[in-house]
Amino acid sequence: MRKVLALAFITILFIECSTVPITGRQRVNFVSDAQILPTSFQQYNGFLKENSSKIVKNTAKANELNTVGKNVAAAVDRFMRANGMTAEADSYKWEFNLIDDKTINAWCMPGGKVVFYTGIMPICANTDGIAAVMGHEVAHAFAKHGQERMSSAQIQQLGGAAIAIGSANSENSNLWNMAYGVGSQLGMLSFSRTHETEADKLGLVFMIMAGYNGEEAINVWVRMGQNAEKSGSQAPPEFLSTHPSNQSRIVGLRDYLPTAKKYAAKFNQQAEAMLRNSTAK
Template identity: 70%
Template sequence: MKKIITLGVLFLFIVSCSTVPITGRKRVNLVSDAQILPASFAQYEGFLKENKISSNVKMTNEIQDVGMNISKAVDKFMRANGMVSEADSYRWEFNLIDDETVNAWCMPGGKVVFYTGILPICDNTDGIAAVMGHEVAHAFAKHGQERMTSAYGQQLGGIAVAIGTNNKDPKTRALWNTVYGVGSTVGMLAYSRTHETEADKLGMVFMIMAGYKPEEAVNVWIRMGQRAGGQAPPEFLSTHPSNESRVKNLRAYLPTAIEQAKKYGVQ
């Protein structure tokens, strides 16, 4: 029986292997959009009801404008590469939360939140685009699904189980809360440094496609480092690479990002 289970799990991992567009990284994903998106959308709505949405119309409009431009770039890329059904599954939404936490996130399916606390780090429209591109890239690359696949493997012996708003299994609900957090930290995945570095690269490509200055992505992380100083990193950096590594990697990747973006045109 153990041998059969082991072979079955191995088969699941083999057939679930895929490649992240642009970076070419191999990944394993046992969680489908049909499984994760209903729960993602429900969690997002619940979060908005429990937190204060900013009354700053100017900044809210800017967040939404940048978000739509970045999402259009992602949509353009997906459709150009035959990812039509995936592009159609996104329900883009961008909200600004009145909270001094230095944070931003994007849940599967394109549900984005910026906190007012991260705006000084963004500093300008291109800075907002850099953070937006990074967060949207997490959803595009399905890092959340990949993280849940890893959690399934650890908690359930690698055997995937269905998740969704109609699933009443307490283990599944606990798993969702573990991966996505609860309350004020909902959506903040424990991404690996590999995921973070990949999101930096993808985000830079998308912000270029959307017509923003990619050099500002470097400046964002310089400002983030200045804010952190020698203190413990803010929540937004809790699982991220060091600022020094991030700045170095982004500078090195800039020429490649420009070449990638040129393939699809700049808005």
């Protein structure tokens, strides 16, 4: 039985392994868009209904957020269509909403449903800052991090079952279970940090593709750190956190900025050439 489960586990990893565009990271994802998007859209609509009185509309900030969101989404759409991802591009239903809430947060559900809280707007500080956060959140949807986390949770359950069965009659069963429990917990935390770091990189590329200043992505995290110091909030050690530290993100973004600029410039040139050729025809 143990061998059967192990074989099934390896088969899933082999068959369902794909590559995240731009970063080239290998991912395992066997949760299809057809499975997750209807639920994602339903949950998003439910959230908006529950928070209808908090939705900010027809203000300068709400309009700015919507404009930036559309610009970043358009850049992602152009990239997908230029790289043979037409079906995926068609599946996205982009929507951007601002919620009146002091929480410093923003998120994007699978399929392109984005929410910013008013609490994060001072951290964004300007249009380019909004684009930096927008690019990061949109990147989560683009890289299918939600689907990948669901797949990872299912694989984790399968792995746990294999260990439980394989070591049921072993004197070391408690040790195995303990190792699996700690290892899987910290593994999942690291997995989440991987997603955050990848979203930082992809978001930087996307905001630059959309015409925004990539330098501001670094400044957003500088302001985030300053706000944390001012409020006196203490983050857990990075290896026990689901997110990289503010300083790690600043260093990572600064290091990746030249690459992001080159990638965005190259793609925009290709996109312009494709547009000229299609117009000429």
